[in-house]
Amino acid sequence: MERLRYILQDALVNIRRSGWGGLASIGTIAVSFVIVGIFLIITRNLGAVVAEWKEQFQVTVFLEDGITAEQLALVKKRIQSERAVRAMTYTSKEEALQSFKRELKGKESLLEGLGENPIPASLQLRIHEAYQTPEALRQFAAFLTRLEGVEDVLYGQEWVDRVASAVRVLRLLGLSVGLALGMASLLIVSNTIRLAVYARAEEIEIMRLVGATKTHIRAPFLLEGMIQGGLGAGLALLLLFGAYRATLWQLQLTPGQIFGVGVGSFLDPRWATAMLLAGASVGAFGSLISVGRFLRA
Amino acid sequence: MIQLFHVYKTYARDVEALVDINLHIQKGEFVFIAGPSGAGKTTLLRLIFRDELPTSGQILVNGRNVVKLPDRAIPHLRRSIGVIFQDFKLLRDRTIFDNLALVYRVLGIPSATGKRKVANLLKLVGLSHKVQMTPYRLSGGEQQRVAIARALMNDPLLLLADEPTGDLDADLSMDVMRLLGDINARGTTVVVATHDLDVVRELGRRTIVLKAGRLVEEHP
Numbered sequence: 001m002e003r004l005r006y007i008l009q010d011a012l013v014n015i016r017r018s019g020w021g022g023l024a025s026i027g028t029i030a031v032s033f034v035i036v037g038i039f040l041i042i043t044r045n046l047g048a049v050v051a052e053w054k055e056q057f058q059v060t061v062f063l064e065d066g067i068t069a070e071q072l073a074l075v076k077k078r079i080q081s082e083r084a085v086r087a088m089t090y091t092s093k094e095e096a097l098q099s100f101k102r103e104l105k106g107k108e109s110l111l112e113g114l115g116e117n118p119i120p121a122s123l124q125l126r127i128h129e130a131y132q133t134p135e136a137l138r139q140f141a142a143f144l145t146r147l148e149g150v151e152d153v154l155y156g157q158e159w160v161d162r163v164a165s166a167v168r169v170l171r172l173l174g175l176s177v178g179l180a181l182g183m184a185s186l187l188i189v190s191n192t193i194r195l196a197v198y199a200r201a202e203e204i205e206i207m208r209l210v211g212a213t214k215t216h217i218r219a220p221f222l223l224e225g226m227i228q229g230g231l232g233a234g235l236a237l238l239l240l241f242g243a244y245r246a247t248l249w250q251l252q253l254t255p256g257q258i259f260g261v262g263v264g265s266f267l268d269p270r271w272a273t274a275m276l277l278a279g280a281s282v283g284a285f286g287s288l289i290s291v292g293r294f295l296r297a
Numbered sequence: 298m299i300q301l302f303h304v305y306k307t308y309a310r311d312v313e314a315l316v317d318i319n320l321h322i323q324k325g326e327f328v329f330i331a332g333p334s335g336a337g338k339t340t341l342l343r344l345i346f347r348d349e350l351p352t353s354g355q356i357l358v359n360g361r362n363v364v365k366l367p368d369r370a371i372p373h374l375r376r377s378i379g380v381i382f383q384d385f386k387l388l389r390d391r392t393i394f395d396n397l398a399l400v401y402r403v404l405g406i407p408s409a410t411g412k413r414k415v416a417n418l419l420k421l422v423g424l425s426h427k428v429q430m431t432p433y434r435l436s437g438g439e440q441q442r443v444a445i446a447r448a449l450m451n452d453p454l455l456l457l458a459d460e461p462t463g464d465l466d467a468d469l470s471m472d473v474m475r476l477l478g479d480i481n482a483r484g485t486t487v488v489v490a491t492h493d494l495d496v497v498r499e500l501g502r503r504t505i506v507l508k509a510g511r512l513v514e515e516h517p
Contacts, residue, residue: 003405010402203399206386209348210451211375212403 003216010220014196015227022228025192029232029279030239032181037240037275039174041267046167048265053163054129059141059155061123065093067149075147079123084131084140093121120151134161182282189228189286193221197294204294214295221291222284229283233276241266298324298455298486299345304354306340306510314340315351316510322488324454327481329497330490332507338490339383341507342457345488346378347371359454376404379453379485383460385444387432393419393443394428400450418446422476438469445476456480458489462496470496 015022061079063072079085091099096119104110131140141153197204207217244266267275299322306315315337322328330338343349344356347363356363363374387396394415401411419425422442424435432440441461448456458477462470474489474496481487491497497504506514 002407003402006402006405202386203388206388206399207403209346209375209380209382209386210400210403210447211372213369213372216403 007216007219007223011223011227014200014220014224017199018192018196018224021192021195025189025228025283026232026235028188029185029229029282030235032178032185033233033236033275033279034239035181036174036178037236037267039170039177040271040275041240041244043167043171043174044267044271045265046163046170050164050167054132057127057132057155059125059127059137059144059153061125061144061153062120062151063122064149064151065120067121071149075149076123078147079125079144082140082143084127084136085125086128087126089124091122091124093117093119096120096122182278185229185232185282186286186289189225189283190289192228193225193287194290194294196224197221197290201294208295217295218288218291221287225283225285225287226280227283229279229281229286230276231279232283233279236279237267237272237275298322298326298359299488300357301344302355302357304344304356305352306337306344306349307352313510315344318354318512320505320512322486324486325481325484327478327487327502328489329500329502329504330488330507331494331497331504332492334492335509336492336507337510338492338507339459340510342380342459342488342490345455345457346375346380376451377454379448379451379456381441381444381448381456381458381461383463385432385440387440387443387447389432392429392431393424393435396432396443397447397450400447404451414450415446418449421449422446437464438472441465441469441473442476445473445480449480453485455486455488458487460491460493461489462491462493467495471499474500 018025061075063075067075076088076090080088094117097117100119127137127140131137137155141155144150144153204217299320301318301320304315304318304320305313307313318341330341332338340349344351345358345363347366351364354364358374359377361374366374388399391399397415397418398408398411401408401414406414415428416425419428422445424439424442424446427435427439432443435443441463445458445461448458456477461473461477465473470493477487477489478500501517504514504516505512
């Protein structure tokens with residue numbers, strides 16, 4: 001217990017003495033984590049948008065005007081037995097017209113003179129996510145088109161896929177940039193700690209000679225690295241949060257409004273904690289690199 | 298307390314620091330290791346607190362074979378030994394108090410106990426009034442006494458002193474020797490390496506003489 005207190009004191013003394021070097025360490029980690037954090041926020045939000053789209057994604061099957069009740073029943077039955085279909089709703093010609101009118105609010109006059117209702121009845125299909133690949137959808141659409149009484153099939157999957165693959169690319173990019181910056185942070189921390197170790201070389205030598213264990217000698221430096229890393233990551237989170245708030249304010253939005261689909265959020269607590277831990281780990285590892293080489297029995 | 302059996306130490310390029318040393322030091326003894334510089338005195342001391350390994354031979358300290366000691370057991374050995382280094386090894390940018398406190402922090406002694414210990418030892422070496430000074434402001438003799446106090450911080454069974462009278466004039470040398478004698482009188486085994494034959498002669502303690510790494514004389 002006593003020893004733990006001494007180790008903590010030593011670590012704090014080290015940090016105080018590290019001065020500009022220590023601040024540079026913390027700053028580098030903060031900058032790296034801000035960049036990684038930006039990628040994280042963007043990919044996580046875009047990912048949520050894609051998930052939302054996939055959730056809401058539907059295939060619309062337009063029916064021929066002359067479809068008979070038996071044909072309709074058969075089409076419904078055939079479609080419902082398909083594994084790709086999660087849910088199905090039927091919209092009659094009349095309902096479709098009403099909802100179209102609602103959308104045209106104030107400009108109903110446009111519809112005058114059309115005489116007979118021009119809008120077809122349709123089936124809206126919710127599709128299981130596993131079947132939302134372009135290939136599966138093309139096959140499914142082909143199957144639907146061949147059904148008796150089906151006029152046309154409408155789906156707009158391609159751009160959802162494009163966004164999804166953009167998210168994948170961003171994630172990959174973020175990962176590689178993150179790794180590169182993580183390495184840079186590691187080297188900077190390791191260098192700062194190495195200077196701290198050199199500055200205390202005499203003291204370490206004396207500690208060794210009066211019977212300090214390696215763990216005891218190493219621990220303050222390890223802690224120093226972890227604190228630097230943690231502070232860097234914490235600073236990054238603060239900066240990111242500030243920037244996030246400022247962006248929302250600039251765009252006159254409240255959280256959750258971006259894209260209008262319940263996303264546009266900051267990093268959730270789990271990710272924020274993960275970033276802090278990652279910062280501390282980078283610091284600890286950088287410290288170990290420096291101290292490990294220095295010590296002998 | 299200390300037993301050496303056929304101990305050889307050869308550094309790179311066949312520099313023979315110690316050649317076939319056999320030695321037995323009893324618990325509670327006061328022993329001089331005398332000889333000119335380069336005779337192997339410092340090497341001998343460093344072997345005892347396992348700062349170096351012998352090229353061959355066995356060394357027992359307090360019943361333990363330090364040659365076969367695993368790395369993780371070395372700190373434990375060193376905690377039972379006090380060492381006064383030739384160059385003092387004091388931290389120049391710390392106060393005398395901090396220099397001594399370093400030891401109790403390493404040992405994990407609660408700070409209240411540690412502080413009391415520092416105060417007692419500084420009283421013993423007569424430096425209580427300089428506790429907040431840095432070594433810069435102390436004379437050579439005073440620094441030597443700080444080094445002695447630090448070596449006693451862990452209540453060692455064995456005290457090794459490497460040229461404790463190195464740069465001191467005759468009077469101060471005798472002061473330091475008297476202090477080491479007092480420590481020995483309280484039960485600590487004391488081994489002093491020195492080139493100062495006047496001091497050795499005057500004290501008439503058991504003396505082992507090294508020359509070019511060989512044990513050439515032993516008296517009485």
